Every structure is written in structure tokens, then in C-alpha cells.
Amino acid sequence: MSSVVLQISCVAGLLGIAVLAIILSRAKTSTTIIYCATTAVSLVALFGSIRFLVGEAPNPSGLVLPVGLPWLGAHFRLDALASFFLVVVNLGGASASLYGLGYGHHDPAPHRVLPFFPAFLAGMNLVVLADDAFSYLLCWEFMSLxxxxxxxxxxxxxxxxxxxxVYLVMASFGTLALLLAFGLLAGPTGDYGFAAIRAARHTPYVATLVLILMLLGAGSKAGLVPLHVWLPLAHPAAPSHVSALMSGVMTKVAIYGFIRVIFDLLGQPIWPASVVVLFLGGITAVMGILYALMEKDLKRLLAYSTIENIGVIFASLGLALAFQANGQKLAAALAFTAALFHVLNHSFFKSLLFFGAGAVLTATGERDMDKLGGLIHRMxxxxxxxxxxxxxxxxLPPFNGFVSEWLMFQAVLQSPELPQWALKIMVPAVGALLALAAALAAACFVKAFGVTFLGRPRSTAAETAHEVDRYSLSAMIILAALCLLAGILPGLVIDALAPITIDILGGRMPIQANEPWLSIAPIAESRSSYNGLLVMIFITLSASLSVFVIHRFASHAVRRGPAWGCGFSDPTPAAQYSAGSFAQPIRRVFGTLVFRARDHVDMPAPGDVRPARFRIELHDLVWEGIYLPIVGAVGFSSDRLNRLQFLTIRRYLSLVFATLVTLLLVLAIWS
Structure with missing residues (x-):
């Protein structure tokens, strides 16, 4: 059985499981049966795609099914790029299914989730495998629905x-943009096969329009600013294991679509395209993490953090476009590898964090961090x-997020070799934005972990929390182990990604397996290198030595005292730092510009028994400046056009006649 046939068979299995879920919708064992089945099928697809990536990647395999357009059929193809994203999709699917074995039993309406969960996985697999525009768009819409x-x-x-x-409207808008992009790529001949599009010559005008449409279509699904508005609404609304799939996996399927079209189907890029992608990536990274810092809802915080990581990935892809346009294949391969590595890393730790948020929600029923705290003792x-x-x-080292961002900054350091002054200025500026985003991300997750798990419980729900089931814990432990392994053995991942960079860019990074002590050297060892294993050993030994010295030479007497209340008595856990108070310094620095933040203080006069009140006012400038005016314009137009429903027959016929005359005039002028 060829690799592509195996993957299509797994998709058929997932669709069959979706049908089975409908049949068993009311059965008590339906949750266990469906999630066990999706785990098994996802694992088969995962190992098949890994085997192809590390062994058969130079030899793509294709399959044509007699469905779809009559003269075209449905083309599916497995190459190095598709196999990597299938690894991301099916690893996410397997871990979410394992997590669902425990989490799903707490769902109040499992019959609303079980049929669509395997169908969602099947849709994402089909999008990655599609090899013609019609199949791609059909599978994309199936995934979205x-x-x-x-x-x-x-x-x-x-x-x-x-x-x-909001999600449905944005998904429809994105699909329309993709439809127009593929229409331009197909051209007058209307050949929608990817092989024909890849072989055709595209003018700079068409390439520019396709880039804009792909940024709108794929960017809206991925969460690029300002197309991100659906993401912090939809991701928290879904069940937590679905949130992990949408945030950690579905956004990567959108990135796959962008890479497939811009890097593969369009051919050699032009350098101005990289400026647009770089700019949007840098702005998205900073805006996403600033939004996350202002949040106190744990799942919304994670959703906004996804926007930041999408910005990092697009900034790396912009760097790869810049280097590729100037024929610098080694630097392009470095930036492209950094982007793909971060795609994999983000699928690991974002799925893990959404699983953790789901565990907290299961144990406490709360997503508001200001009602949590002290969970480290109970969970x-x-x-x-x-x-x-x-x-x-x-x-932070030695985990995987450090490696991909370190590779990205190594690519930024190659920017002086670019010949265009616009890029010489843009790349360091975007690098500074990404460095700011990285620092703010550290602060954001200090807040998220500290307010949620440390301190004392701020509510009865947090005080009575308990550890979650073994299936949920197993899924989280596996992802945590993968975060560590990808961080201490990054050379294995980089070498596994080499067939993709060779296929797409015509170059690759140096072979990392040749480096001693499992080090990685992006360009050459004399310029920069990193060894995650040695860093982990150093951290472990230094931490162990510190613990030994403290326990050996510190006082053995146990001293207990009241918690410090900043100079005040501390009778209640509510006096602890909250999510809002932690973010206040950052809000004071960035809030006025980004959120038009205002602090409203109501301090009663001496003798007034009213309680003092403090209120924070934040504005989403993207929503208020772009989307609300559009909503108002649509409402205004609908009210005016609503009169057309009440015309007489004579007026209807007059309107049709006027429209026909207008179209004939347009045709006459055009010809």
C-alpha cells in the first residue's frame, strides 16, 4: 500500500467513525468507543507520515479519485511538506483523542461533539493531501464547517x-479569498490541478494579487492581525480538547495553505512580498501577546497567545521569502526551518496548555484566573x-520553544547580507518586535501560571479542586515529554525537515547529525551553535547543587509566619495579586496606545461608607475601528435594500429591464 493510499484510508476511517458516532450518539459507551477509535486511526496516520518524511520524502506519491469535477477528478498527493503537516495534524489528533477519553465523560452533551470530532480531523487531513484547487477548497470548507x-x-x-x-462569517470570507486566489492561479485555461499551476508562469501582477488574497484567506484562519477577531471568541467556546486542535493544529493547516501557494505554486518570489509578510508577522506577534496580557480568562489568554505565535511563524516565513528572492538559499533554509520548527513546537505546547486549562475547568468549573489560585497543592x-x-x-531553554525562536533570530542576523535597503531596515525592526514579543510572552505566562496555580485559593471551587483522570494526565505528560525532547535533541528535527527545504527552496541547513555532542549549528559552528542537552545537564546540576547547599547549610528549624500583605493585614486571599494587577505595569506602558486604556477610580470622601471602586476601561481598536463600521454599513444597506421586497410587479419589471440594459452597456464598452 502506497503512503498516500494509507493516508486516504485513514481519512475514510475517520469519516466512518463520524457515522458510527451518530449511530451510538445516545449510548453510554459512545465516548470511550469514539475516542479510542480516533486515537488508533490518528496513530496509524501519524506513523505513516513520519515514515514517509524520514524515508520516502524525495519520492512524492499521488492518487486520483473519480469524484469532484467531471473533467478533473479529485487529486491527492503526499510529498515532504504535506507529510510534515500530517505529522502535526495526526499527533494533535491522537493526543486530543487520548485526552478526550477522560475529558469527554464530563461533557454535558457528548452527542453534539462526537460526530464532528473525527470529521474535523478528517477535514484537516484532506486539506493537506489535496492536490487540486477544487478538492482543496471543498476540504477546507468541510474542515471549517x-x-x-x-x-x-x-x-x-x-x-x-x-x-x-463570527467564526462562520470569517470562515466564509476566508474561503472566498482562497477561491479568488485559485481562480487567478488557474488563469484563462481553468486548469485547477496543482501540477499545472506549478508549471505555469505567473506575472508579478498576478503574484501580488495572489499574495494579498492568501494573506486574507489563510491569514484569517491562522489568526493574523487584523483578521484575528474570531479566534479569541471561538477557541474558548469549544470543548478544551477541540480548542487544542483548533489552536495547535487548525491554524497550522492554514499556514500549510499559505506555504503551498506562495512558496510552491507561485514559483520564485519577489522581495517586496517579503516586506508585507514580515510587517504583518511582527505586528501580529506583539499585538497578540499584548491582548493575552490583558486577559484574565485562561482560555482566552491562550487563544490570544496563539496569535502571537502565528506572528512569529509568519515573520520567519517573510524572512525565508526575502532570502529566497535574493538567491541566498542557506539563509532561506534557516528561516524556513525555523518557521516549520515553530509550527511543530507550537502544536506541542499550545495543545498541552489548552489541555491544562481544560483540566482546571473540569476540576473547578472556572476559567477566570481571579477565582483560582493554590491549585499546585490540589492538582x-x-x-x-x-x-x-x-x-x-x-x-526558555532547555525546552523546544527556545530552539525555534533562536533559529529565527539567527536568520535575522543574516539580514545585513540582503542587498535591498528596505529589507536591511525592516528585518532588524521586525527582529526587535519579535524580541519584545518574546519578553512579553514570558511575563504573560508567569502571570498565567502564578495566578492560577500559586498562592492561596481565591474561591471555594479552587479550594475543593482535585486532580483529573489518568487519560487527561497521560496526554499532557506525553506532550510535556515531547517539548523536552524537541528542545534537547533539535538536530534530529532539523534533519527531518531538510527534505522539505530541499523540495521547496532548493537548499538545506548543514547536516546536524555531523555535529559533536548533539549540538546544532545553523550556519557554521564557528559562527553560532547550541546544545540543548548540555544546557539541560547544566541546569539540572546547578539546581541540584543549590538545593543541596541550601538543605545542608541552612537552618533546620522550620519557621512559619503570616503571609506578607504588603505592609497591611492579610485576612483574605482576595488581597493577593490578581491577573489585572500583575499586568498593570505593562498596561500603563502599552495600554494607552494599543487599547486606549483608562483607569476609573471612585474613592469616597472621608465619612462616606460607600466602598471604593476601581474599574479598567479597555478598547479593542481593531474590532471598533474595522469590524463595527462594517457591521453598521451592512445593517444600513440592508435596511435600505429591504424596500425591494415590497415593490409592485411593474417596478420589479422596470428594475430587471434597467439591470439588463446596464449589463449590455458594460459588455459593449468592455468589448
Whole structure:
């Protein structure tokens, strides 16, 4: 059985599981059966795609099915790029299915989730495998509708219906942009096969329009600013294991679409395209993490953090475009590898963190961090794996997030070799934005972990929390282990990504397996190198030595005292730092410009028994400046056009006649 046939068979299996879920929707064992089946099928697809990537990647395999357009059929193809993203999709699917074995039993309406969960996984697999525009768009829409159904699974909860509506509108807008992009790529001949599009010559005008449309279409699904508005609404509304798939996996499928079209189908890029991608990536990274810092809802914080990581990936892809346009294949391969590595890393730690948020939600029923606290004593295993995820997403060694961002900054350091002055200025500026985003991300996840797990419980729900089931813990532990392994053995990942850079860019990074002591050298060892294993050993030994010295030479007497209350008595846990108070210094620095933040203080006069009140006013300038005016314009136009429903027959016929005359005039002038 060829590799592509194996992957299509796994997709068929997932669709069959979706049908089975409908049949077993009311059975008590349906949750266990469906999630076990999706775990098994996802693992088969995962190992098949890994085997292809490390062994058969130079030899793509294709398959044509007699469905779709009559003269075209449905083309599917497995190459190095597709196999890597299938690894991301199916690893995420397997871990989410394992997590669902425990988490799913707490779902109040499993029959609303189970049929669409395997269908969502099947849709993402099909998007990656599609090898013609019609199949791609059909599978893309199938993926979007399945994920929309999962967002609407708990539609009676406050805000979920709005989240589903906004997501559906943005998904439709993105699909329209992709449809126009593929129409331009197909050209007058209308050949929608990717092989024909790849072989055709595209003018700079068409290439520019396609880039803009792909940024709108794929960027809206991935979460690029200002197309991100659906993401912090939809991701928290979905069940937590679905949130992990949408944030850690589905956004990567959108990135796959961008890479497939811009790097593969369009051919040799032009350098101005990289300026646009770099700018959007840098702005997205900073804006996403600033939004996250202002949040106190744990799942919304993680959703906004996804926007920041999407910005990092697009900035790396912009660097790769710049270097590729100037024929610098080694630097382009470095930036492209950094982007792909961060795609993999983000799928690890973001899925882990959403699983952790789901565990907290299961144990406490709360997502508001100001109502949590002290969970490290009641959920020690969850606290530990979430801490690993927070360290990894903060890009701290020896975990995986550090490696991909370090590779990205190594690519930024190659920018002086670019000949265009616009890029010489743009790349360091974007590098500074990414450095700022990395620092803010560390602060954000210190807040997220500290307020949620440390301190004392701020509510009865946090005080009575308990550890979650073994399936949920197993899924989180596996992802935490992968975060560590990818951080201490990055050379294996970089070498596995080499077939993709060779296929797409025509170059690759140096072979990392040749480096001693499992080090990595992006350009050459004399210029820069990193060894995650030695860093981990040093951290472990130094920490162990510190613990030994403290316990050996410090006083053995146990001293206990009241918690420090900043000079005041501290009778209540509510006096602890909250999520808002932690972010206040950053809000004071950036809030006025980015959020038009205002602090409103109501301090009663002496003798007045009213309580003092402090209120923070924040504005989403993107939503208020772009989307609300569009909503108003649509409403205004609808009100005016509504009169057309009440015309007489004579006026209807007059309107049709005037329209026909106008179209004939346009045709006459055009010809």
C-alpha cells in the first residue's frame, strides 16, 4: 500500500467513525468507543507520515479519485511538506483523542461533539493531501464547517452563539479569498490541478494579487492581525480538547495553505512580498501577546497567545521569502526551518496548555484566573505539566520553544547580507518586535501560571479542586515529554525537515547529525551553535547543587509566619495579586496606545461608607475601528435594500429591464 493510499484510508476511517458516532450518539459507551477509535486511526496516520518524511520524502506519491469535477477528478498527493503537516495534524489528533477519553465523560452533551470530532480531523487531513484547487477548497470548507459545529456544541452558554456566528462569517470570507486566489492561479485555461499551476508562469501582477488574497484567506484562519477577531471568541467556546486542535493544529493547516501557494505554486518570489509578510508577522506577534496580557480568562489568554505565535511563524516565513528572492538559499533554509520548527513546537505546547486549562475547568468549573489560585497543592501533576508548557512557550531553554525562536533570530542576523535597503531596515525592526514579543510572552505566562496555580485559593471551587483522570494526565505528560525532547535533541528535527527545504527552496541547513555532542549549528559552528542537552545537564546540576547547599547549610528549624500583605493585614486571599494587577505595569506602558486604556477610580470622601471602586476601561481598536463600521454599513444597506421586497410587479419589471440594459452597456464598452 502506497503512503498516500494509507493516508486516504485513514481519512475514510475517520469519516466512518463520524457515522458510527451518530449511530451510538445516545449510548453510554459512545465516548470511550469514539475516542479510542480516533486515537488508533490518528496513530496509524501519524506513523505513516513520519515514515514517509524520514524515508520516502524525495519520492512524492499521488492518487486520483473519480469524484469532484467531471473533467478533473479529485487529486491527492503526499510529498515532504504535506507529510510534515500530517505529522502535526495526526499527533494533535491522537493526543486530543487520548485526552478526550477522560475529558469527554464530563461533557454535558457528548452527542453534539462526537460526530464532528473525527470529521474535523478528517477535514484537516484532506486539506493537506489535496492536490487540486477544487478538492482543496471543498476540504477546507468541510474542515471549517466541522469546526464550527464543535464551537457551537455548547451553544446555550453565554457568548458561544456569537462566537459561532463570527467564526462562520470569517470562515466564509476566508474561503472566498482562497477561491479568488485559485481562480487567478488557474488563469484563462481553468486548469485547477496543482501540477499545472506549478508549471505555469505567473506575472508579478498576478503574484501580488495572489499574495494579498492568501494573506486574507489563510491569514484569517491562522489568526493574523487584523483578521484575528474570531479566534479569541471561538477557541474558548469549544470543548478544551477541540480548542487544542483548533489552536495547535487548525491554524497550522492554514499556514500549510499559505506555504503551498506562495512558496510552491507561485514559483520564485519577489522581495517586496517579503516586506508585507514580515510587517504583518511582527505586528501580529506583539499585538497578540499584548491582548493575552490583558486577559484574565485562561482560555482566552491562550487563544490570544496563539496569535502571537502565528506572528512569529509568519515573520520567519517573510524572512525565508526575502532570502529566497535574493538567491541566498542557506539563509532561506534557516528561516524556513525555523518557521516549520515553530509550527511543530507550537502544536506541542499550545495543545498541552489548552489541555491544562481544560483540566482546571473540569476540576473547578472556572476559567477566570481571579477565582483560582493554590491549585499546585490540589492538582500537583497538572501543575507540573502546565509549568513545562509555560516554560516552553516562554522560549526558555532547555525546552523546544527556545530552539525555534533562536533559529529565527539567527536568520535575522543574516539580514545585513540582503542587498535591498528596505529589507536591511525592516528585518532588524521586525527582529526587535519579535524580541519584545518574546519578553512579553514570558511575563504573560508567569502571570498565567502564578495566578492560577500559586498562592492561596481565591474561591471555594479552587479550594475543593482535585486532580483529573489518568487519560487527561497521560496526554499532557506525553506532550510535556515531547517539548523536552524537541528542545534537547533539535538536530534530529532539523534533519527531518531538510527534505522539505530541499523540495521547496532548493537548499538545506548543514547536516546536524555531523555535529559533536548533539549540538546544532545553523550556519557554521564557528559562527553560532547550541546544545540543548548540555544546557539541560547544566541546569539540572546547578539546581541540584543549590538545593543541596541550601538543605545542608541552612537552618533546620522550620519557621512559619503570616503571609506578607504588603505592609497591611492579610485576612483574605482576595488581597493577593490578581491577573489585572500583575499586568498593570505593562498596561500603563502599552495600554494607552494599543487599547486606549483608562483607569476609573471612585474613592469616597472621608465619612462616606460607600466602598471604593476601581474599574479598567479597555478598547479593542481593531474590532471598533474595522469590524463595527462594517457591521453598521451592512445593517444600513440592508435596511435600505429591504424596500425591494415590497415593490409592485411593474417596478420589479422596470428594475430587471434597467439591470439588463446596464449589463449590455458594460459588455459593449468592455468589448
Amino acid at each position: 466541522a469546526s464550527w459545529a464543535l464551537v457551537m456544541a455548547h451553544h446555550r452558554e453565554s457568548g458561544n452563539a456569537k462566537a459561532g456566528y 500537583p501533576f497538572t501543575s507540573f505539566v502546565v509549568l513545562v508548557g509555560c516554560v516552553a512557550i516562554s522560549a
